[in-house]
């Protein structure tokens with residue numbers, strides 16, 4: 001495999017990128033001068049050096065002040081620790097955080113559960129979520145809000161997570177809710193506006 005093929009394979013793994021687009025990226029890089037590509041590779045290297053994954057919510061964050069264990073949300077004393085919002089990915093968390101309609105903690109599941117899939121557990125952080133619920137001191141966590149996209153796969157994930165965490169939640173007296181139908185079907189959470197998110201949270205059930 002030559003470097004064109006190897007790079008194409010890498011770009012193909014990016015979300016939403018197919019073979020043809022991946023090839024276009026490679027040809028684009030080839031057409032750029034040396035500075036462009038060396039800046040590009042340096043930035044990627046720096047990204048890995050400056051970014052850490054939060055051990056509580058699994059969000060990626062730029063660490064400073066020597067704290068590379070907890071993100072700014074999990075280390076903040078101003079958040080409502082009785083609420084835990086479960087989202088699919090980092091960009092969903094970012095848009096909810098930016099909307100300022102929610103002030104609790106988060107948990108990033110790491111993906112949606114495919115409807116036909118036998119090896120689900122290796123793809124999403126369901127075991128980590130269960131552990132988090134079981135380890136939370138009684139009365140500390142009051143409600144878990146499931147906030148997945150309104151799509152068949154999002155609905156399936158909602159149902160799957162509910163089943164998986166039911167026992168642990170019942171034991172610790174934690175309520176489980178899902179975002180209300182303020183979001184229209186097919187809407188990606190990360191593209192929803194503030195008003196929509198606010199209504200979805202208010203109408204959670």
Ligand SMILES: [Zn+2]
Nearest residue numbers: 054057071074
């Ligand atoms: Zn965190």
